Amino acid sequence: MGVSFKYWDDCVDPKDMEAMWKEPEVRTEWIDAGETQGQKVHLSRDPDGQPYLTQIEMKAVADIVIHRHFDSKLDPEMICAIAELESDRQPLAIRYEKKIKDTTIGIMQLLPKTAEWLSGEHGYQSYQVQGIPDLLFRPFVSVYFGAAYLEWLSNFEGKERSEEFVVRAYKGGTKKATHKSTLPYWKRYLSVKESLPYRKICDRPSPSKAPKSPTSPCSPRSGSYVYWDSRVSPEDMEEMSNHPAMSKGWAPFKEKREKMRFALDGEKRPYLSRAELKAIAEIIVSKYFSTRGIKPVVLCALAEMVSRCILDGDGSRPGLMGIDYSTAFWLYMEVGYRAYRVDYVEDLTKPFVSMYFGAAYYAWLSEYEGRERTPQFVVQAYFAGPKKVNLQETGPLWLKFEQALSNFEERARDQESCSIL
Template sequence: MGCVSFRFWDDCVNLLDLEAMWMDPNVSAEWVSVGETKGSKVHLSRNPDGQPYLTQTEMKAVSSIIVGRHFVSQIDSDMLCAIAELESGKQPLAMQYNKKTKEVTMGLMQLSQKTAEWIVSEMGFRIYDVAENSTMLYKPFVNVYLGAAYLKWLSCHDQKERSEEFMVRAYKGGVKKAAHKSTLGYWKRYLSVKESLPSRKIFEVNPLPYAPSTSAAGSEKKGTWDSRASVQDMEAMWNHPSVSKEWNKTGEKRGKVRFSLDNETRPYLSRVELKTVLCAIAETVCMRYVNGIGQRIGLMGIDYPTAHWLYKDLGYKVYVVESVEDLRKPFESMYFGAAYLAWLSQYDRRQRSPEFIVQAYLSGPQNVNLQETGPHWLKFQEALIRYEDLNKESGSCNIL
């Protein structure tokens, strides 16, 4: 643990995160009940050994805030709570030495510095800078964010959708031990802990902006087209007659064009907006949600390693992709999605059919079976039909 010491919440979270904690009604009620006051430093709870720990209410809030910002519909916040209980007893300063790997694991989710840096550098989860700074891993929001990112990677390991059991057991013993008897006991304890957690209906945190912001105005701006598109791209959108007509109809103003929101306040693109970019692939993959859906990131569902490969190795450099957050920007996501489609069209140096390209995009080129009409192709065709009238009005939207 070295010289790291937290006495107050203020020692290990920034002002935005502390404000988010106070906004959770269950946290604020708990804090007020023990004499904490907003505007003053908030004490961390201590166990009999004098070590700080998060109460169940606090742990649930941290997990829900992280999921709400970065992993909506991708990671279960209760999973994070249960793993933190098993790994560290919810103690942010917990530290263990693994004799086999000769690595030290730290924090609520017990991550090693090596794993944390890999998550940041290779997987693109770069909200927090942990390079050569292991003390960052003791901070609750940093540690839970990286733990969630690692679980997200496990959820689609080897390009296969994985079960909760695989994710949890792989988190404990690595992907090679996900089905080994050595991780079975951990899985059973996890289920027991998760079952004991309070109902999520009681502890629910409203969705927050996808990335930290320093002001209310900054938080509001994160829900706009202008925050995720360049000036040139926005000008092109305004110059498109169908888009400008739609935006003017809904009262949008230059410099502050809002995304449409569903009943869960998730931003998405209208079909008119989407038609100016790529069309039915985005409908099929992520239902036009700006942040993506499930394990798919952004409109086109492109993951960071694929986008980074397209950028670095294949020379698609119109847009820079430096982190996962870049892929939540509509133009960036569509650009790298289109680049991936172009690569698939010549996969294995062969001219490929539209059916192959669509199936390969959605399930991987190794998993395509053209002997049968797969559900992905049918879903794509259904989505494409919705754009026929728009195509007749103002030209076609060529994807393939």
Template structure:
């Protein structure tokens, strides 16, 4: 499913200093424009902590924002990198790279906190580090479910660094799969500059080359520093209730669903072997600290959802599990542009909930889809809807291809990479003795 977007005509032009523009706000300290939890995260970043202490700042006291020779507020490269890494970890883990955000901030605003520009052609103001238009931010909240910051009617909140970077990142993620197609980094960056229509136009080519140059010049953070920073962010997100809370299953999944999973014999065996306890079941994490499900967990979640809600629809748990493998590589957040375990985006889930009547789980924001069972439920709902697409029975090859690339893009004359990936993934979940020679979704 897709939503019409004011971002379709988003054109990022040169920025200007605020100079008494209507939406400008007055900040002096970091504490004026971030929450206490965000300040904790910044202080716990080793590089930020060193930079601030070297500048004479003290923990527990207000921290001055930097000013350039013209008196304009800006983030240092160290601060910018920390903000980007925290936002990505809390809200876009496994979906975006923080260096993409940092490189864009260098170009579009020079990291100026109050950079502001009015585009006479589109009659839109673009503000803050990532030069976000308030209309676009409100669209991301309203239609795409990005609701960690409520900014509707309060445009000045977009001058706050974490808020601005959050919506800049959300827009980048939307661009990476706009019109239902996986997009290249070059397309995304050029579309961020000139809008989707200019993503392949010569007018945005130089912008992408500048972006690549700046991205390569940014000093990479040492691996152990990234690990420490993400560990701290994860700890605070769990204890404070902010962000994701990606350490434990129990922070995402209801107690009722957790009890069902504990009763699954294979899950019980796996969790007992790894020393898990009721109320504190840990997600597995890869080397980059990204949470993911084991194949045993994926198959169990699929079986639970189907037995509860789709037992009469004939959907096979192995098919759902294989789709999760292809869509998200089993990452809880999803991967790249795909949201959640089943790669179901918020507009599609909201449409299934409101219009199709799939209401076993509520979906009020994109964060709801980071619950593996919610994502699996809406994935199964979409699969069932596709099986009767345009009022007629569909083949399993059509259903799988439609799920992965959209029903309007299915070509049954060609096998295609999506179908091949699905068949390969299916081998991980099907019992070769029981399912030999078969490949069935419904």
């Protein structure tokens, strides 16, 4: 694939950039990030360097497209939830579909021939995509044709269709809209859609849009402390208190253990010390993965690489282990890892929950496609996905992993906090 985007201006028309700047939340987010109107705006990038839209940006694109082209008749949250499931909001996402031997592309993961069909036979011609499939990598174009397809499905065969029919048909085609194979996708969609308002708050907190729930785990950015008992169940808190490293490490604190506070980094974000992280990894492995051969220090090294031990995650991936909501929900629903529930993305900012699903994903990767995999394969697959592993390019990533792993060896030093890799 020869398409590459560094700036929003690389993949958006000037009129669309102007519309984005007029969105109050987008404007605030961009200015807070140091962007200036009239100059190129950087796309956000995940730890692997892939561009993605923030949830605020994604919502803005959906709102603009629906208002401009669909008379505001479609639900923008439907589009946002599908984009979350299909591509994690990555405009350059691609996926080869074995059953149809074709490739879906873009934020909405459409087949180029579907976009051409919608344009040629159904009059959706705001963007001319015939013979130019790469246009679907552009966010506004992908969302436009994704919305067009949803609109067509909503009136399939001249009948007004339910949201469930439309979403399941989007995934599997109209013939699979009521088939059991698309039911898990519908369930994931409902959970993701329900979580969208909370995710928006977690992305960029605002005093005027504070979470209504007093137990919302979105951590404050104002320097307020976050308490362990707000993120850890009483059972897990008991396990931590009884862990040998913690019974010693927490002893100097005068406060009661039920009011233990997470430490804050220089940006006032709660994080775990290496000793705390290692204790959680050891508890999770001993309780749920003792027969899988997973070493707690390996999970700790992954956590240090992906989140720098920051409780809410460092960047686009939530939580200590960087497991996104759709992956955790899939592990829970389809693979059978159900020791912890994941009803909302915020559940993944709870350290034991994130560690559990990180270990579950590591275990699944270790036996990907029924074969025992090497540590190099599993580490690279953890970050890039198993279909994107190229062992000839593991050098820098593997060296970083070995460096992080050395921080958790049985030594007295380096027990205070995580390092910045």
